[in-house]
Amino acid sequence: MDFSFSEEQEMLRKIARDFLATECPKDLVRQMARDEKGFTDDLWNKMAELGWMGLPVPEKYGGIEGSFLDVVVLLEEMGRGALPGPFFSSLLGTLAVLHFGSDRQKEDLLPKIARGDLVLTVAISEPGVGYQTSALQCEAVADGSDYVINGTKLLVENAHVADVVVCAVRTRDASGGQGTSLLLVDGKDPSISLTPLETIAGDKQFHVNFNGVRAPQSSVLGEVNKGHEYLEELLALGAVAKCAEMVGAAQAAMDLTTDYVKERVQFDHPIGSLQSIQHHCANMKIDLEGMRYITYLAAWKASEGLPFRKEAAMAKAWASDACIRITNLAHQCHGAIGFCEDHDLPLYSKRAKASEWAFGGARFHRQFVAQEIGL
16 A cells, blocks of 8 residues: 655645745744734735645636645644644635535635635534534524524634634525525624634634624525535534644654653663653654544545545544643653743644644544444
């Protein structure tokens, strides 16, 4: 079995790694965690010039037409570099438009996305509901040629800079028909109110209240009342994408640790010569390679148009636990210095904790895997 990447994917990986090392140093990452906006226009524009926003976008819309596997390669490097900003949340919105949007919606949005002129985010989770898409309470009621949206969404990433919000709602039409739908909502609508949340990783998360927000019926992604199927696919793609970031973060924590234990001398010997430290590092490596394999398996199947939801669930269940184990062991090997705020390790352990529950935690995904194997 050949698990190697293509020459183009390896080139993408190298370009991303070199770019982020130069343009996104860790001091900038720490600064952006404290910054209200959370990213710089300069960094965003430089990424757009590299074509990253248009990586999954077809060439006819100004993109590169890369595969989802290509996107995952890039996301791993972004996780390794602890990239701040709305790239991930905008990517997920882009995938929603790509997979479920009409030709007109694609023609309107994708060229702007590929140029970096449009930022998207996705609003799914709700109070008391989480990611149980069949239990959504945020409602969009038909009113003439519009839908009127009322309700609250939790943990909407980068809502403060989003031009378009892909919002999951319970739709009700004039005839009484109900279902779940995805709507493209103007992120700057004055009837939307945002409550910023203090987060462990310094990422920009918000509670979003929709207070009579109007969206034209033409803003529905795909078919009205068929959004449950779309959401299941979108959440699976989001889970795999988040796993890719977690693989990158875990790799960075592993690299920091192995370098440190080779250099840290105690009693005339590097601490890496101690069996207990060696076993910690070995366990980190085992967890990391398991994360990487199942993540790329899921990404490959998604890229090939094969059923991938089970693999996505397995990847997220494993990564949610394994990334925490890896960063915990990294802290044990570093000792006190690894807890200093000006050390790079906390950047990754905080992101591991934040990512643990994104798009469903380990328990959520294990339950899905259990159902898939007939239990």
